Amino acid sequence: MPPPQAIAFDVNETLSDMSPMTDRFAEVGAPPLAQTWFASVLRDGFAATVTGRQERFAVLATENLRVLLTGQDLDRDVTDAVEHIMTGFMSLPLHDDVVPGVRALHAAGIRLCTLTNGSVEVAEQLLERAGIRDRFEALLSVEQAEAWKPARVAYEYAVVQCCLDLSDVMLVAVHPWDIDGAARAGMQTAWLRREGREYPSFAAHPDHTVESVTDLADLLAG
Numbered sequence: 001m002p003p004p005q006a007i008a009f010d011v012n013e014t015l016s017d018m019s020p021m022t023d024r025f026a027e028v029g030a031p032p033l034a035q036t037w038f039a040s041v042l043r044d045g046f047a048a049t050v051t052g053r054q055e056r057f058a059v060l061a062t063e064n065l066r067v068l069l070t071g072q073d074l075d076r077d078v079t080d081a082v083e084h085i086m087t088g089f090m091s092l093p094l095h096d097d098v099v100p101g102v103r104a105l106h107a108a109g110i111r112l113c114t115l116t117n118g119s120v121e122v123a124e125q126l127l128e129r130a131g132i133r134d135r136f137e138a139l140l141s142v143e144q145a146e147a148w149k150p151a152r153v154a155y156e157y158a159v160v161q162c163c164l165d166l167s168d169v170m171l172v173a174v175h176p177w178d179i180d181g182a183a184r185a186g187m188q189t190a191w192l193r194r195e196g197r198e199y200p201s202f203a204a205h206p207d208h209t210v211e212s213v214t215d216l217a218d219l220l221a222g
Contacts, residue, residue, distance in 0.1 A: 001207065003220055004188050006111035006162050008140070010149075010173035011123045012038075014192055015114075016092040024088035029075035033068050040064045045117055049148040056143060057118040062086060090122060094130045095194070101213025106135040108221055113138040115158045115171070117148050138162065150181020159187070172216065176203045183207075190216055 009015055021034040041060045048055040065082045074081050106112060112135055114123045120141045127133040138161055142148050145157035159169045171182035174192045176199055183189045183204035191199060191206035192213070199209065210216045 001188065004110065004170035005164055005168045006113065006159075007105060007170045007172055007190075008113050008115040008155075008158050008162075008187075010171070010175065010178050011114050011116035011126065012118055013194075014172065014174040015094055015098050015123075016126055017095045018092060020092060021085070021088060024085045028069075028081040028084055030069055030072050030081065037061075037064055037068055040068070042117070045148045049151050054143070054146050057116075058086075061089065090125065091129075092126065094126065095213075097212035097214045099130050099132055101215075101217050102132050102135050104214065104217035105220070108217065110220065111162065112136045113140055113158065113162060115140045115142070115149070115154070117142050119143065150177050150184075152181070152185045155182050155185040155187055170207075172213070176200050179206045180204045192216075 012018070018034070018038065022032055025032060025034050041057065041064050044060045044064065045055060045057065062082060065085055066078060069078050069081050102112065114136060116123055118141065120139045123139045123141070124133065127136060140158050140161055142154045145154040147153045149155065155166065155171065159166050162169060166186035167188065170188035170190055171178065172190045172192060173179055173182070174194050176191065179189045179191050180203035183206070189206040190208040190210055193199070193209050193211055199206070208216070208219060210219060
């Protein structure tokens with residue numbers, strides 16, 4: 001397999017470290033529902049795509065928060081609690097390996113972009129805060145593709161924006177469903193195996209499995 005001409009990074013959980021969201025829920029007096037909340041947002045985004053609708057990530061995230069928090073014994077009203085948690089989501093840090101890994105990939109001459117089910121604005125702020133926005137030639141969102149990943153049209157949208165073929169672009173993600181979708185669309189794939197997770201046997205196997213973005217840079221350089 002020839003090396004990729006470009007890499008498209010998923011953003012939420014792949015680049016961003018979502019562990020601070022646990023604290024955000026605790027700060028409003030809510031149970032530890034961060035993972036449940038994020039999974040429900042993905043569920044409803046996938047459902048919208050299947051039924052031919054397009055819903056923005058922020059809308060689903062806010063409404064799912066309202067539903068989850070209603071009836072909980074919070075230390076403030078639900079509206080203020082939702083705002084506090086969403087503010088935290090907008091200001092997440094990157095995982096420690098992302099900055100050196102992205103810099104190494106860029107220095108190796110590989111074109112970089114993002115492809116997120118979230119908004120371009122969140123990705124923009126995330127990368128600007130870390131000082132690596134200039135390493136990415138494009139920040140792409142499924143909001144313009146009119147279907148959430150893992151729909152094929154989302155990946156096709158990304159490679160068209162890069163003026164490349166599907167086989168020339170590598171999708172890097174922490175989510176097996178994203179890797180599966182990209183592989184079935186014809187992209188190269190690299191699964192970011194964070195926290196020692198196992199890859200499910202029913203999903204299309206990734207071309208590469210790496211522990212960090214820096215490991216991916218070393219692999220492609222080698």
